Amino acid sequence: MAETHVGPDHTAELRGQMVDALVADGTIISTQIEAVMRAVPRHRFAPDAPLEQAYDAYKAVFTKKDEHEVITSSVSAPQIQAMMLERAEISAGMRILEIGSGGYNAALLAELVGEGGDVTTIDIDPDVTARAERLLAEGGYGSVHVVTGDAEAGVAASAPYDRILVTVGAWDIPPAWTTQLAPAGRLVVPLRIKGLTRSIAFDRLNDHLVGASGQVCGFVPMQGAGVHQEQQLLVTGTGEIALRFDDGLPLEPSRLDNAVRTPRAESWTGVRVGRQESFDTLQLFLATVLPGFCIMAVNPDLDTGLVSPSNKWFSMATVDDGGFAYLTTRPTTDPQTVEFGAHAFGPNGPRLAEIVAAQVRVWDQEQRGGPGPRIEVHPAGTPDDRLPTGRVVDKRHSRVVLSWSAAPSTGDQVVPHTPTAQGE
Incomplete structure (x- = not known):
């Protein structure tokens, strides 16, 4: 539904209600995030969705399905996007890589970094990137670099990045996502650990990443080299x-x-x-x-x-x-x-x-009421004696360690990695 059919006042009203709800529930904290979400017309990036759906604060808009009716692309729920943007702590002039394109989130990022910043967005699906590039240009965000490719390798041409935001569900952290971060860069990613997906903000510390327990979330899973099936x-x-x-x-x-x-x-x-x-x-x-x-x-x-x-x-x-x-x-x-x-x-x-x-x-x-575990991501092959104490979850490219602040109170509180018949 295009804005010309309903008038700008109605879309602005719906957008304001969406942001008001996210401010009221504590998702939006900073004035910067509030301002850009009030400024960017979300419905322009979900033109096939009814306006009420496009501006529902808690629902995603699905934009593509495969031949089996499995969702392969979406515009994430505003609540999830605002939460990730808050955790990213983006400021003017930063260089940003977004993994998983749709258009709307890239427009928010472009607003946050301003004219002195740089935003690159990548997706493996050419239909998705063509759509995102068109909608961004129509919305006045033609400066966003839209790349078609497998995000497992990142986008080296525009690196290093101050922030990398992953807007697809990731089972692993490929090396490029760490090496293409600036020395003090931050990676915000919905990471799946033992079947549980959490949006985690990781800071780069030399060759590894350090973060803390994040919010529950759900995303369309990675495709390409990063795909992983339960x-x-x-x-x-x-x-x-x-x-x-x-x-x-x-x-x-x-x-x-x-x-x-x-x-x-x-x-x-x-x-x-x-x-x-x-x-x-x-x-x-x-x-x-x-x-x-x-x-x-x-x-x-x-x-x-x-x-x-x-x-x-x-x-x-x-x-x-x-x-x-x-x-x-x-x-x-x-x-x-x-x-x-x-x-x-x-x-x-x-x-x-x-x-x-x-x-x-x-x-x-x-642990009840506490902050959750410290989560570190180390390169695959890192020796056990170089890892912190905690539960090690081995993946293809990385060793993820979950460490809880309280000391173990039972003999099996901290356990070693358990081998499986068909694990990575």
Whole structure:
């Protein structure tokens, strides 16, 4: 819907409401981000979307799907874009690389760096870059350099960059993203760790990156050389219950075949959480301390009630000794809270359920309400003795280390990298 059909006053009103909502919820903090989001007409970069959708503060606009109806390009939700821009801390005159094009975010970046700055945006899809280049030129942002190519290699021609913003879901950090940063540069990236995606702001420190736990987010995944697929294990054989592994299947996946034929074990933690309370640090904590961490999903069309997670699409789980356990909740006497617990199947179900429950208690006592882990990204091949203490997640190009501030309170708090049958 073009602005000429509805008048500039209406689009300005909708844009103002969008920004007001993001200021009110604390997403937008700085006056600079507020100003550029009020200035750039978002609907011009989503011309096929209804105006109300283009200016919905919390929803993305999907701009391309493949032959299987899988989304391959989108204009991210304003809340996510504002959050990443705030974490990037961009100032006038900076050189910026955006990985993943759409047009709107590049226009915001161009406003932030001003005439003395430089913005380059790259995407692997020529349809996406052609569209972005056209919309940017029409919007008065023709100075943005639009590049078609595989972002795994970055864009060396315009490096070094003060900031690199990745607006696609990344499983790994390729070397070019670090080497093309200026010595004091910052990389803001939605990084997937053990199946959990967090938008993290990393600062360059010589040959590696240092950051802290970021916000939960979701993005269209990387294509090209950076693509990475989860692996799925069906524990019932019918497709009812699937366990998704981000770094390869367990060494002996067949040992789980008979797990669901055992009685279900339960262990309740006594840890309560508000129904609207965020507990995203618990997700990363369990991914850190449980070597067999994975994500459980239940097919609603085949659901027999064998498992009863709080979220059938996305439940934290783990495998061990031929069994699996998952996190769930149950109501309490207070209608505003629920209690965490663990259900487990397998020959050692009661023990596995208690292991998960015990780690929830550790999180409650030592990490709840805290900042989350320090996250470092080191080059692949970095010796163990040069890494900080923490959980090491090995990827193709990097070794990601999650370190929590509190000392381990149980023997298996910090665990070594667990080999998998088909990991990278």
